[in-house]
Amino acid sequence: MSSTLANSREPRISRPANLRRSNNRALLQLVRENSPCSRADLVRMSGLSAPTVTAAIADLEALELIEYLGEGISSGGRPAELLRFRPEHAYVAGADIGGTRLRMMLADLDGRPVAQWACKLGAREKDPVSICHLLRGGLTQMCAQAKVSLKKVKHLTVGAPGVTDVARGVVLSAPNLTGWDEVQLRALLEDQLGFEVIAENDTNLAAVGEHWHGAAENVDDFVFIAMGTGVGAGIFLGGQVHHGSAWSAGEIGYLGVPGMPREPLEMHRTGQLESVIGGAGIEAQWREELDRVTRVDAELRALRASQIFDRAASGDVQGKAVLKNTARILADAIATITLLFNPSLVVMGGGIGSHLALCEAVGGVLAESDFPHPRVRCSVLGPEAQLYGSVALSLQAMDSKLLG
Amino acid sequence: MSSTLANSREPRISRPANLRRSNNRALLQLVRENSPCSRADLVRMSGLSAPTVTAAIADLEALELIEYLGEGISSGGRPAELLRFRPEHAYVAGADIGGTRLRMMLADLDGRPVAQWACKLGAREKDPVSICHLLRGGLTQMCAQAKVSLKKVKHLTVGAPGVTDVARGVVLSAPNLTGWDEVQLRALLEDQLGFEVIAENDTNLAAVGEHWHGAAENVDDFVFIAMGTGVGAGIFLGGQVHHGSAWSAGEIGYLGVPGMPREPLEMHRTGQLESVIGGAGIEAQWREELDRVTRVDAELRALRASQIFDRAASGDVQGKAVLKNTARILADAIATITLLFNPSLVVMGGGIGSHLALCEAVGGVLAESDFPHPRVRCSVLGPEAQLYGSVALSLQAMDSKLLG
Structure with a gap:
């Protein structure tokens, strides 16, 4: 009904x-x-x-x-x-601006993807104007690929890797993209494209995607934790993203790590939690573990976080130590989230966060407490979560416009 | 309109x-x-x-x-x-079950209080059945005092000092009232009174009260922090209390304290934050400060938390040290709340939390960070906040029933 x-x-x-x-x-x-x-x-x-x-x-x-x-x-x-x-009556597009590449998806009104597109971002292509040009080009290519008239595309939602004021369509700060302070992303794209655009934080979009067609379907209160280079969360309450009064809800990368001293938070420094369990933090933990062992070759020292977890999963002692420590610290952050929100579900996403070994280890640590704790599930959509979330928001925006 | x-x-x-x-x-x-x-x-x-x-x-x-x-x-x-x-068409009652006393308020349909009542709880009167009898007696006395027929009272909201399942009307656990596990408070009272009852956590009710007629009027996203014997929070989002999936959202007494080692959370032990900045924690800090000074009399050692803050406000060195340390730890908890929710306002309540010296000191610590931080305001309703919140919820429940 x-x-x-x-x-x-x-x-x-x-x-x-x-x-x-x-x-x-x-x-x-x-x-x-x-x-x-x-x-x-x-x-x-x-x-x-x-x-x-x-x-x-x-x-x-x-x-x-x-x-x-x-x-x-x-x-x-x-x-x-x-x-x-007639789902082919109109189309919507989703886009994700990453630190190193752009990705897009085109979908019909049923939300069925009809084309995808991606490109690497050159060092000189990371300014807002270049990215808007690239996105327009990507849209044209997707339309050609899917044999859809560009005129039938009516809405785009774009994800930015930073704190984003959705009401004004402004990216307030994006640490991984130099010069992205107070960028009028929505206005730039609407000028370029001639139709309505929503600009939203990428982690929030991933949460929307997982709610729409992923690990959080039918769960209206959950927290999506993205762990990759950075560590952040999308807070999903009552069926929608909770943004907070300054659009910065979910900045869990700045949470404290148990036992570490606490300084006043500084917005332009890496947060404490992120410095320990973000990609670079995990790799630093790994090198520290290796340093306790003699004769380690350079290749081994240079492993990336998800490779370290792969080794842990196959029994490597140092890998397991890093996994266990990371899981303990992450579980403490989830405990903090639980004390405040008490969600029934945490979805782990991002290149590192969605590693099965990590999800399992975290679930194990949480079960040590008699406190009610959330289920921990791996992302179902993986790196596509943001794109699906973008499409979902665009479809939602279209709903009220279909009747003119 | x-x-x-x-x-x-x-x-x-x-x-x-x-x-x-x-x-x-x-x-x-x-x-x-x-x-x-x-x-x-x-x-x-x-x-x-x-x-x-x-x-x-x-x-x-x-x-x-x-x-x-x-x-x-x-x-x-x-x-x-x-x-x-005709606000005298019907009446609603609010009640607050504390660790040591019961309080009640009777209000007309305009929310105007027409009578109040309170009694101390004897050691043998703290079981659920005795408390329900006392509440019925209190209601009768308030009706007599206000010259209102008992038949005109149509709704009661009661606050319990523990995790409360509002949907089922069950107090899940109340550490300060022995034997209060899984108590069917709503059913007990409805049997006793013959009209509808809501059972809710007392801190959540205080948040509702401050939103209705207190420090958070017209603020739909804020966090109410209660500091007294215990430390807890009411999370108010989108104009209503956020309860969480197991009714335990806002249990901030279990948050970690910076620099302290972290054990798995245990529900039946005092939480880390509460053990340091709850009433007993502040008084322990005070005695520790005094121990650095020779010749301190017993009376001084036995001061209560709010008296210690009074001394801090009038320049006492040891008092100021305790206030400063408490404010730093509390500010860290507020920073954690901010990273997750990003509310625009925190309302400080409870016998200790609403002390003006503490509110000012916390505001000062938060201002040291360049992170967007909430305004910190003292409770306006003080110990009445729960009662006003009870009346507000009862009036809300009545709204849909006035037309039969």
Whole structure:
């Protein structure tokens, strides 16, 4: 049953002028969720009168949002004609600005990806204007690939690796991209593209993606922890991202590490938690472990964090020590999150965070406490989480615009 | 303008059968917010037709929710009759179960307190059944005092000093009340009183109270920190309490203290933060400071936390050291809260937490960081915050029931 119709149990005062529009919206939703379906199905599911449903169908057909499939199979009487939603009516794009590359996805109104695109970012291409040009080029290429007219793309959501004011569309600070302070990313892209854009923090988008089609489906209160070069979290409460009053909720990289002395937080320095269990921190732990062993070759010393966890998983003593220490510190951060939010689920993402060995080790540490603790699950979407989240937000933004 | 009517801009599908009811609800709200007002005022404010308003007034009068004041002053033509909301139509009660005493408040439908009551809890009166009897007695006494028939009291919200499952009305654990594990507080009281009851955690109720009529009016995202014997927080997000998946969000007494080693959390032991800056912790800090000075009398050693802060405020060296250390540790906890939630406001409450010297000292420590940090304000309602919060929740629960 459509959520829009379900809400009608709590009636509001409606002016007749708005009723036709709200009926159309509810019926469009019913067709989207039940394609293909007949006019009789819609009368039955909506509880609206047959003439009202007929009028709504005419409106939605005229807008090219739905169409008749032809004759369906009737249970007797005259054959029912089946209606379907037209997901190809319009398209939305998602984009992720990383420290080293750009990625994009194009999807139809059903959220089905129809094209993807990626490029490496040269050192001189990391300024906002160059990135906007690259994104426009990527969009054109995806449209060509999917044989979709550029005019049919109606919305883009872009993820930025920094604190982002979603209301103003401004990236406030992005430590991994020099010169990205107070960048009017939404305005730049809207000028470039001619349609609406949302700018959002990349970790928040990954949380949205995991909620939409990943490890947190049907879980409306959870925390997504991204561990890679950096360490951050997307706080998802009541079915949406919790941003906080200065758009900086979830900056867990600055949390304290047990036993370490605490200085006042400084925004432009690496946070304490990130310095110990971010990629560089884990690699430093590894070299420290190796230094206790004689005769270690340079190649071994240069392993990256996820390779170190791979070794731990196959029994390497030093690898296991690093894994255990990282899991303990991460579990303490999750305990802190639990004391404040008490979520039922933590989703571990990012290149390092989604390592299965780490997820398992953290779950083990949390189980040592008799405190209620969240389930810990690995990301399902992996590096695609941000792109799926972008598409999800764009589709949500489109919903209210489909009826003009 | 009424919020109910404002919402009508986003129309839902309404069945005609429900329209009269929703019109009545909206008009009742308008009379409540604009008492006294005329029928013509209501037509103008609601945008509804005069006959619709007339019918709604008749319904609301029959329910004894509104009444005519008599003849008002007209701007010409025939005198307008003024309508007023009848706050004495029903009453709600709030209650707070403390470790050492019970307190109650009775309020009319405007939320105006009409009576208060309190009693000390004897050692043998702290079991759930005795407390329910005492609460019933308190209610009777308040009714007598305010000359209100007991039958007119329609709702009670009760605050418990422990983790409370609001959906089931069960106190899961209350460390300061022996034997209070899995207590069906709501069911016990509803049996005793014969009307609906809400059971909620006392710190959450204090947060609700400060939001309703205290330091957090018009602030929909804030954290209320209660410091007394215990240390806890009420997390207020999007205009309501955030409870978490196991009803334990805001258990900040278990947060870590910088520089201290971290053990797995144990639910039945005092948390690390509480052990250092709860009442007993502050008093232990004080004795430690005194031990550095020779010849200290027993009376001085036995000072309570708020007296120690009083001395700090008047320049005492040892008092200032304790205040400074407590403020630093508290500021670290607020920094942790900020990294996760990024609220714009923290309200300090509880017998120790609302001490002005502590609030000022904490604000000073937070200002040392260039991180966006919340304003810190002292509780406005003090020890009454829980009672006001109880009344607020009861009034909210009543709102949907006034029309039967």
